[in-house]
Amino acid sequence: MRRLALVTLVVDDYDEAIRFYTEALGFRLAEDAPRPDGSRWVVVEPGDAAGTGLLLARARGQEQRARIGDQTGGRVGFFLHTDDFARDHARMTAAGVTFLEDPRHEPYGTVAVFQDLCGNRWDLLQPAA
Numbered sequence: 001m002r003r004l005a006l007v008t009l010v011v012d013d014y015d016e017a018i019r020f021y022t023e024a025l026g027f028r029l030a031e032d033a034p035r036p037d038g039s040r041w042v043v044v045e046p047g048d049a050a051g052t053g054l055l056l057a058r059a060r061g062q063e064q065r066a067r068i069g070d071q072t073g074g075r076v077g078f079f080l081h082t083d084d085f086a087r088d089h090a091r092m093t094a095a096g097v098t099f100l101e102d103p104r105h106e107p108y109g110t111v112a113v114f115q116d117l118c119g120n121r122w123d124l125l126q127p128a129a
Helices: 014-024 061-065 085-094
Strands: 006-011 028-034 040-045 053-058 076-081 104-106 109-115 121-127
Touching (some): 006 014, 014 028, 014 040, 085 109, 085 121
Parallel strands (some): 006 053
Antiparallel strands (some): 028 040, 040 053, 109 121
């Protein structure tokens, strides 16, 4: 096995999620295809290089809706690496992304926790050289 291709993220609405990930976070829309059951296959990816993408899956039923925004029990569950923390932090802040803390410098890099549109916690992280 060579890489983890996709991680599912349960969302309320496809178009709202696509807008957040592409406009606020700067991801690219890799796929958006209808499925026979009325759902859509929606994949967003950070950057241009092939890597791990997010499969945005609209919640079905109460059990899945209850998980929206808390898929990792309140922990940071997603880690978005950058090569220029200050640039991306400023761009994301200007786009309305909610950061839960000020940037901090740790031995492993510069980091700040933010929330996606559903409330899931992410690290924006520029790893130390």
